[in-house]
Amino acid sequence: MAETILEIDNLTSGYQVKQGRVEAVKEVSFKLGSGEFLGIAGESGCGKSTLAYSILKLLEDNGQIFSGSINYGGQNLATLSDKAMKKVRWSKISMVFQSAMNALNPVITIKEQLLDAMYAHRPGLKEKEAIARAKELLELVNITPDRLYDYPHQLSGGMKQRIMIAMAMILQPDIIIMDEPTTALDVVVQRNIIEKIGDLQEKFGFSIIFITHDLSLLVEISDRLAIMYAGRLVELGNAEEIYKNPAHPYTEGLMASFPPLVGEIKEVGGIPGKPPDFFKLPTGCKFETRCPYAFARCKKENPEFKSYDSSGRLARCFLAGEER
């Protein structure tokens, strides 16, 4: 892997609720390489957004990082002050939120919204320069510069989402976190946007953490994949290798739920049952209650997240690397 730009170590974060702590992210560790495209997939509620918001320290009021570290640029973001975090957020690590396009203000033109975002970080910027930069950003996401003077309602959903991607790139960050950036759009538009993101990444070299529940979107574009279940990473490794041979039964089930956009469709299956309640997690393997391969040991012991062969792939399953 290229030089590490972000290292998450044993991160546990989540929310304080009446019943106690929801540990929506539990002991998660991974490294993100410079220029790497890391895809994170898992069913709704497995903690993907909580992980993203933890990195940027944008958790809701009842949210909290309980333990672990988020190392970026020689600092631990998990313990960084709000003031210091403001220097990192957007300029070094930015984010495109789930249905971000709805965050565009309907009564203000795209120009004003882009310029406001620029002035917020570079107060001395001259208007002429800011407009030139705004036009350049629109062109990067394949929107003609004259659209700068439009209001959001004059643009399609795909265009609005591309504008949000342009916004995330304004300050040329090292890392862009994308949380389901295309979910609200139809499949063809989704694909165009993802291709565009890939082009931009190649051109500018930023790293991407791309979060989705739709694994088929990730397989082709990601360098590596991380699969989350009940707040934990259950598999992490090279995207193509995971696709060819998933080591964790949950990954296998996810693959079957989302057939690839291109290539052979094996079998459209799915995963029986639903994700567990964070307050009633099984004692052993957290996936045991839904796993077609579970055996006695899985009920009692929680498998470690570890490398099981020479490829460096990590998986949390007693059967990883074995014939299932």
Ligand SMILES: Nc1ncnc2c1ncn2[C@@H]1O[C@H](COP(=O)(O)OP(=O)(O)OP(=O)(O)O)[C@@H](O)[C@H]1O
């Ligand atoms: N503010 C909150 N207070 C309490 N629990 C929360 C809060 N926000 C999220 N959760 C819970 O944390 C868990 C993880 O949620 P999260 O949104 O991170 O999952 P996700 O994988 O991103 O799901 P989705 O794809 O639906 O956004 C869920 O059980 C969710 O109900």
